[in-house]
Amino acid sequence: xxxxxxxxxxxxxxxxxxxxxxxxxxxGVGGSDDVEQNTGxxxxxxxxxxxxxxATLDAAIAAFEEENPNITVELRxxxxxxxxxxxxxxxxxxxxxxxxxxxVSAMTNSVKDYLHPADEWTGDxxxxxxxxxxxQTTSIADDEVLYSVPMGSIGSPLxxxxxxxxxxxxxxxxxxxxxxxxxxxxxxxxxxxVTPVVFTGEPYWQEEMLFxxxxxxxxxxxxxxxxxxxxxxxxxxxxxxxxxxxxxxDGIVGTDVLSLQGTxxxxxxxxxxxxxxxxxxxxxxxxxxxxxxxxxxxxxDVGVTGLPVIDGGSPAVRALAEGGxxxxxxxxxxxxxxxxxxxxxxxxxADVWAKDLVLVPSLDGYTLxxxxxxxxxxxxxxxxxxxxxxxxxxKRDSQQDFLNQVEGNAILDVLRGTKTAEEAAxxxxxxxTSGRYPHGSDQ
Amino acid sequence: MxxxxxxxxxxxxxERRQRRSPARGVRxxxxxxxxxxxxxxxxxxxxxxxVYFLYSFGILGMVSTERVGLTFRNAVDVGxxxxxxxxxxxxxxxxxxxxxxxxxxxxxxxxTLGFILAMMLASGVRMRRLFYTVFLLPSLIPMSLFAxxxxxxxxxxxxxxxxxxxxxxxxxxxxxxxxxxxxAYVAIGILLTYTIGLPIMYYTTDVAQVNxxxxxxxxxxxxxxxxxxxxxLFPLLRTTHITxxxxxxxxxxxxxxxxxFSTGGQPGGRTDIxxxxxxxxxxxxxxxxxxxxASIIVLIIALIISVVQxxxxxxxx
Numbered sequence: 001x002x003x004x005x006x007x008x009x010x011x012x013x014x015x016x017x018x019x020x021x022x023x024x025x026x027x028g029v030g031g032s033d034d035v036e037q038n039t040g041x042x043x044x045x046x047x048x049x050x051x052x053x054x055a056t057l058d059a060a061i062a063a064f065e066e067e068n069p070n071i072t073v074e075l076r077x078x079x080x081x082x083x084x085x086x087x088x089x090x091x092x093x094x095x096x097x098x099x100x101x102x103x104v105s106a107m108t109n110s111v112k113d114y115l116h117p118a119d120e121w122t123g124d125x126x127x128x129x130x131x132x133x134x135x136q137t138t139s140i141a142d143d144e145v146l147y148s149v150p151m152g153s154i155g156s157p158l159x160x161x162x163x164x165x166x167x168x169x170x171x172x173x174x175x176x177x178x179x180x181x182x183x184x185x186x187x188x189x190x191x192x193x194v195t196p197v198v199f200t201g202e203p204y205w206q207e208e209m210l211f212x213x214x215x216x217x218x219x220x221x222x223x224x225x226x227x228x229x230x231x232x233x234x235x236x237x238x239x240x241x242x243x244x245x246x247x248x249x250d251g252i253v254g255t256d257v258l259s260l261q262g263t264x265x266x267x268x269x270x271x272x273x274x275x276x277x278x279x280x281x282x283x284x285x286x287x288x289x290x291x292x293x294x295x296x297x298x299x300x301d302v303g304v305t306g307l308p309v310i311d312g313g314s315p316a317v318r319a320l321a322e323g324g325x326x327x328x329x330x331x332x333x334x335x336x337x338x339x340x341x342x343x344x345x346x347x348x349x350a351d352v353w354a355k356d357l358v359l360v361p362s363l364d365g366y367t368l369x370x371x372x373x374x375x376x377x378x379x380x381x382x383x384x385x386x387x388x389x390x391x392x393x394x395k396r397d398s399q400q401d402f403l404n405q406v407e408g409n410a411i412l413d414v415l416r417g418t419k420t421a422e423e424a425a426x427x428x429x430x431x432x433t434s435g436r437y438p439h440g441s442d443q
Numbered sequence: 444m445x446x447x448x449x450x451x452x453x454x455x456x457x458e459r460r461q462r463r464s465p466a467r468g469v470r471x472x473x474x475x476x477x478x479x480x481x482x483x484x485x486x487x488x489x490x491x492x493x494v495y496f497l498y499s500f501g502i503l504g505m506v507s508t509e510r511v512g513l514t515f516r517n518a519v520d521v522g523x524x525x526x527x528x529x530x531x532x533x534x535x536x537x538x539x540x541x542x543x544x545x546x547x548x549x550x551x552x553x554x555t556l557g558f559i560l561a562m563m564l565a566s567g568v569r570m571r572r573l574f575y576t577v578f579l580l581p582s583l584i585p586m587s588l589f590a591x592x593x594x595x596x597x598x599x600x601x602x603x604x605x606x607x608x609x610x611x612x613x614x615x616x617x618x619x620x621x622x623x624x625x626x627a628y629v630a631i632g633i634l635l636t637y638t639i640g641l642p643i644m645y646y647t648t649d650v651a652q653v654n655x656x657x658x659x660x661x662x663x664x665x666x667x668x669x670x671x672x673x674x675x676l677f678p679l680l681r682t683t684h685i686t687x688x689x690x691x692x693x694x695x696x697x698x699x700x701x702x703x704f705s706t707g708g709q710p711g712g713r714t715d716i717x718x719x720x721x722x723x724x725x726x727x728x729x730x731x732x733x734x735x736x737a738s739i740i741v742l743i744i745a746l747i748i749s750v751v752q753x754x755x756x757x758x759x760x
Contacts, residue, residue, distance in 0.1 A: 026731060088514045109510050109728055196601060201621070202707065231526055256599035259621045261707060264598070401727025405720075409711040416622050436528045436726065438510065 024107050035330055042074040043336035048090070049101030052353045060352040064343045064354050071098075071336045087111055090265065091328055097327055098331040099340055102148040102324035105397055108140045111147075115326045118146040119340045129345060133321035134360045136395055139322075144266035148324025149345055152359025155319030155389035155396060157212040157281030157307050159197075160287075162184035163298040163377035164300035165275055166193070177247065177310045180183045187275050201258030201277035203408020207398060208280070208318070210411055213247075214240020215393040216313035219345065222394035226439075232407075232428035241414050243311045248415055255416060281319075281385055284357035303377030315438040319392035323359055327347075362388045400435040475496070489647035503742075507735040512728055525736035534712060535737060538720040539744070545716065546695030549635050553687050558680075560639070561646030562672055575643075582640035590704035593634055597621055631714055634705055635698075643688045649683040650676065682756070689752045696745050709721040717741045 015203045031221070049057070049364040061073045078086060086107055090097065090424050092115035100115075102108055118126070125136070126149065133153050138146040161173060165185070170192055172181035199205060211222040214237060221237065224230035247253050260268070269277035270286075278285075285291040307313030311359050325341040327334055345351045350361045373379045410427050413419040431437065488746035505633050507525055511518035560578065564571050581589055596603040597620040618626035653676065663673050699718030702708065708715035710724075715723075721741070723733040 057484050057520070085513060088512070092516065110514060113514070115514060201709075204710075205711075230637045254600070255619065255622060259597065259599040259602070259619065260595055261621075323541070399727060401724060404726055405712070406725045407707075412709070414710045418711060434528070434532075436532055436733070438729065 003057045035170060035332055037334060038336070040333045041073070042070045044074060045098035045331075045336050045340060046074045046096055047099040047101075047340070048075070048076045048078070048083075048087060048097050049099075050080045050103070050272075050355050051079045051101055052358060054355045056356050060344065060349050063348060063352055067343065067348065068336075068339060073340060073341065079385065083107075084101075084110075088114075090247060091330075094330060096330070096332075097328050098325050098333045098337040100328060102326050104137050104140055104148065104321050104324045106149060108137070108324070108402070109142050109148060110413075111326075112141055112145070112328070114291070114327050115147045115330055116331075116334065118149055118326070120244070121327055121334055122149060123342075123348040125342055125346065127338075128364055130362045130364055132390070132392075137324055140395075140397070148326035149341055150321035151345055151350075151363045152321070152323060152361045153319050154281045154322045154387050155317040155385070155392055156208045156360060157278050157303050158281055158283075158317065158385055158388070159307055160269065160277045160279065160283060160302055160304045161377075162269070162272065162275050162299055162301075163303040163375065165194075165272070167301075173305055174308045176308050180247075180252050181250055183275075183326045191275075193273070195254075195257070195268060195274045195280065197253045197276045198257055198260060198268050198274040200262070200265050201260050201412070203261075203402055203412060204398075204400075206408045206411035206415075207403055208396075209278070210237075210240055210244050211318055211394065212307050212316055213244045213310055215316035215318070216243075216307075216309050216318055217311065219314075219316060221392035222397070226397055226399060227395060229322055232432055233422070233425040238421045238425050241411065241424060244411070245414055245421070247310060258412065258415060265435075270299065277406065278316040281360065281389055282358050284382065287373055287382055288355075289374050289378075290372075300374045301377050302381075304381035306384065306388050315388060316393040317388040318394045319389040321362065321394035324341070344390045357382065357388065360389045390394035399437060399439055402432065406431040406437070503735045503739055506732050507739050509732040510729050511732050515731075518732075525733045526740065527528070529663045529733065529737045530738055534715065535717075535720055537713070538715040538717050539712060539741075542695055542698075542716040542718075543714060545631065545635060545698065546654040547640070548632060549691045550688050550697060552636050553691050554637060554684060556636070557642035557687070558646055558677065561643045561650065562676065565647050565650045566642070579639040579640035580644050585700070586638075586698075586699040586705050590634065590701050593630075594705045594707070597630055603690070605608075621706055624710055627706050627710055627714050630703070631706060635702055638694075638701075642691065645690075646680065647685050649680055650722045653679055671679070685752065685756050689749070692748055693745060696741060723742055 039101075047061075052060075056074075057075055057077065061075060064071060065071065081104070082100075084103065087100060087107065091100075091111055095341075097390060100111070102111060102115075108381075124415075130153070133150045134146065136153075137148060137150050138144055141147060164174065165187075169186055172179065174406055187194055197424045199209065208254060214219050214340050219238040220239065221230070221240070225232055225234075227239065248255055257265075265277055266279070266283070267275065268274040284304065286297070286299075287304060289339055292299055294300070306317060309315060312378045325344060327337045327341070344353070346359075347366065350363055350366055351369055353359075354361045354366070354368060357372070367384070373382055374403045407428055410419065411425040414421050414424045432439070450724055489535040503556050506518075508520060510525075513708050521646070526695045560574075564574055570573070599605060599617075599619045599622070603619070604620065605614075607651065608614060618629075620626045620630045657679075658671060661675055664672070681711075693715065696717060698716060699722065702714060702716050703719050705716045708719050721734050724730055724737055
């Protein structure tokens with residue numbers, strides 16, 4: 001009898017749970033095609049984004065509102081990681097938003113069902129946007145439809161260097177592993193307290209380094225594996241793993257660097273305690289003397305270049321369109337939203353936000369306003385970075401779960417000598433095809 | 444000595460039985476014996492907790508059989524596939540073993556070092572309050588902050604631990620704390636040892652309830668301090684041990700912040716626990732169902748540990 005009562009109670013509880021869960025999992029309705037549009041003279045548009053910084057956005061919005069006095073922009077900004085989770089939930093909940101920033105790689109597929117396809121609101125002005133960046137933004141969507149217009153592009157890996165320190169020591173900016181080794185030995189000899197080369201040892205970053213080196217001889221390798229049907233245990237990747245390890249074996253980079261986490265490499269470089277700092281183009285602000293001054297970075301001069309060529313080939317950078325601007329299907333202000341997006345990607349807006357140097361602007365032929373970059377190292381460096389990013393060897397596309405659980409750790413095992421390149425590549429391939437990390441046509 | 448000990452403990456056990464007998468009588472009666480106002484007070488709370496837990500578990504259960512993302516749209520029913528994939532994943536298996544090993548290590552530290560420190564503090568040592576504060580502080584501040592600072596200390600080249608060792612002339616002990624698996628386990632062991640404050644608090648609270656005359660009798664009979672701790676106090680505090688064991692082991696399932704902000708699972712994911720595994724599992728597209736399946740498996744294991752503990756506790760009582 002007691003058992004029966006318990007069973008009935010359990011069944012009732014389970015049923016309640018399912019009913020409650022069912023109520024909650026609807027997810028709301030978004031993307032209605034029949035949204036009545038605002039036909040009034042004035043419009044207020046709600047703009048959600050995570051990028052660029054608030055001060056830059058405020059300046060860009062002020063410039064837009066001056067040009068368009070009938071449109072008011074209400075801005076809401078988020079921290080990047082929060083935004084990836086909050087925007088999909090807000091859109092599915094029917095939140096009133098007119099313009100959204102979309103992290104092209106990380107968010108396009110999670111929000112595209114709630115967005116207007118871009119061909120419904122863009123016009124001839126789309127032809128002024130870098131076609132590679134438009135194509136990247138289009139192809140990242142599962143259905144290969146353009147949902148957002150990219151403000152620019154980011155790429156990695158790039159190598160920032162303390163130009164003043166190199167000049168003081170009489171060191172040339174290295175272009176090959178041999179030159180890099182000479183530079184590192186010189187720094188070790190003359191400035192023993194300085195770490196010659198720093199980058200983060202976190203698993204996610206190892207993919208950037210691996211493909212940045214492997215694609216010097218095998219351009220398109222990342223696209224072949226992550227974006228295509230290529231195998232992780234193919235010879236080109238194994239060779240890339242061994243080449244990456246060689247910069248540790250040759251003493252260019254110490255394995256102690258792999259213990260650096262988070263913002264620590266940036267802090268070391270900004271404090272003058274590291275000579276070379278490898279990261280992505282989102283650190284381009286370091287090139288600006290004004291930025292360094294405003295942020296208390298006491299480096300006299302900073303330059304940037306591609307990763308030195310390790311074992312032949314050419315410098316390689318993976319890049320992807322970023323800072324996509326899109327219009328939710330539920331927006332009642334599509335016309336005003338379109339005007340705002342057009343302003344942001346064209347020279348009027350770019351002149352405001354491009355000064356931060358975080359993105360290489362998507363507007364074809366765009367050049368930075370005079371005075372943004374002062375030194376030769378900064379100007380030439382920015383030009384080099386822009387050229388590399390403008391012609392990337394692969395899309396900067398990652399499968400985050402695989403990268404954090406498997407790939408990053410396998411690469412680190414090779415660097416620390418725990419596994420051979422062949423073993424690590426086999427592990428990656430085995431896990432990639434295990435069914436645990438749906439990719440490509442599996443999704 | 445032996446006779447006195449035995450008789451004292453028998454007498455104490457008898458006292459305990461007498462104290463507990465009324466409670467056992469209550470257990471056999473109607474739960475509503477206290478009157479309608481008991482239901483009035485407890486009802487809303489039970490409803491609140493019931494809805495919260497049922498809703499959460501209901502969502503987890505439903506999602507765990509789907510391939511679905513954060514928007515919960517376009518879900519694909521995959522049956523039990525997520526559970527099979529999680530259980531077959533060597534990374535999950537390793538993180539589960541780590542969770543249990545770290546939990547057992549914490550239990551060992553709590554039952555030995557924690558017990559000894561608590562007894563020393565209870566014995567009236569000078570500056571007792573200062574020591575309490577020192578031991579409790581790591582348990583009172585956010586572990587994420589504590590672990591982040593610790594992570595900085597673990598840096599191979601400029602970390603405070605290696606720097607300190609070098610300054611003391613012990614440079615040969617400096618380690619690649621995040622690169623060598625053994626060193627990483629030692630680092631986590633040190634970090635877990637810092638969380639000994641709560642077990643110390645449990646022990647010091649319960650040891651105050653021990654009848655002082657027992658200790659006095661033993662002292663008069665010539666028992667050494669070590670004998671009093673080992674033969675008398677340690678067995679007398681067995682219910683406290685069980686509380687400590689349960690709280691520490693279940694706490695190890697919630698040690699996400701300790702691992703994530705200290706080693707980040709390094710080297711090569713070898714110090715990951717179930718919490719960090721589930722977090723990383725949610726990072727991919729349409730992986731919410733997979734992470735939900737992993738969560739349910741961990742939940743079931745934690746429930747099994749709780750049930751075993753309850754059974755052991757009842758038998759011990």
